[in-house]
Amino acid sequence: MSRLAGKTALITGGNSGIGFGTARRMVEEGAFVYITGRNQERLDEAISRLGSNARAHRADVTDRAVMGAGVEAIQAERGTLDIVFANAGAAWYNTIDKLTEEQIDNGLALDLKGTIFTVQAALPLIPPGGVIIVNTSITQDMGLPTFGVYAAAKAGLRSLVRTWTDELRDRRIRVNAISPGTTHTEVFEKDMGAEAAAASLKRVVEEIPSGRVGLPEDIGNAVVYLASDEASFVNGAELTVDGGQVQIYAGHN
Numbered sequence: 001m002s003r004l005a006g007k008t009a010l011i012t013g014g015n016s017g018i019g020f021g022t023a024r025r026m027v028e029e030g031a032f033v034y035i036t037g038r039n040q041e042r043l044d045e046a047i048s049r050l051g052s053n054a055r056a057h058r059a060d061v062t063d064r065a066v067m068g069a070g071v072e073a074i075q076a077e078r079g080t081l082d083i084v085f086a087n088a089g090a091a092w093y094n095t096i097d098k099l100t101e102e103q104i105d106n107g108l109a110l111d112l113k114g115t116i117f118t119v120q121a122a123l124p125l126i127p128p129g130g131v132i133i134v135n136t137s138i139t140q141d142m143g144l145p146t147f148g149v150y151a152a153a154k155a156g157l158r159s160l161v162r163t164w165t166d167e168l169r170d171r172r173i174r175v176n177a178i179s180p181g182t183t184h185t186e187v188f189e190k191d192m193g194a195e196a197a198a199a200s201l202k203r204v205v206e207e208i209p210s211g212r213v214g215l216p217e218d219i220g221n222a223v224v225y226l227a228s229d230e231a232s233f234v235n236g237a238e239l240t241v242d243g244g245q246v247q248i249y250a251g252h253n
Contacts, residue, residue, distance in 0.1 A: 002030030013088030017185035021216020061114030181242020210243030
């Protein structure tokens with residue numbers, strides 16, 4: 001039997017990258033999946049690829065009212081929400097001496113506040129046995145130059161996972177984090193530029209014991225595990241999926 005058969009899932013930022021790779025894996029495992037994103041064209045394309053067991057809602061996770069309306073639509077169609085993957089996020093690369101107020105505000109709003117709004121909106125629909133999975137990042141432990149705001153927001157999310165695990169214990173809702181390493185997505189190339197991304201990937205591969213960077217499906221496989229009954233005793237944890245990258249980086253620094 002498919003591991004997520006009969007489950008309903010919400011994935012923010014599900015129209016591309018890790019979110020889309022996870023949505024595809026969840027659909028393959030029997031879940032009915034809702035994805036959100038800010039670009040309607042990308043949402044439409046994603047749904048055309050995911051098939052009839054997926055729906056899309058255009059939504060900005062930093063807008064609490066919009067997220068609430070999206071969840072109300074899910075309630076009207078499906079009743080409950082078994083799995084929430086708070087995945088939406090983005091990075092603004094700059095050193096401390098050059099960080100702008102806009103970059104700080106945007107980074108914390110999307111990565112940190114947006115996740116809080118997502119969970120707040122979804123909570124009324126999550127039954128006992130439901131699962132919340134938050135996308136963090138190995139950068140929170142690496143001290144990488146220019147990643148300061150992004151890494152700080154992700155570290156904040158890891159802390160929230162610990163807190164929510166205890167706060168939701170009486171409701172029997174599991175809360176875990178997924179911590180991806182370098183993952184090859186279209187967003188990666190968009191942020192850095194094709195040439196810079198290729199050079200970065202070549203360098204990074206040399207640091208990864210598994211000999212390659214991650215793919216969205218690699219992260220999706222791990223999220224499916226955390227969402228499934230196989231992980232029913234995994235709670236408050238952070239699962240690192242990076243091919244050994246952060247371990248080697250820590251050993252070199």
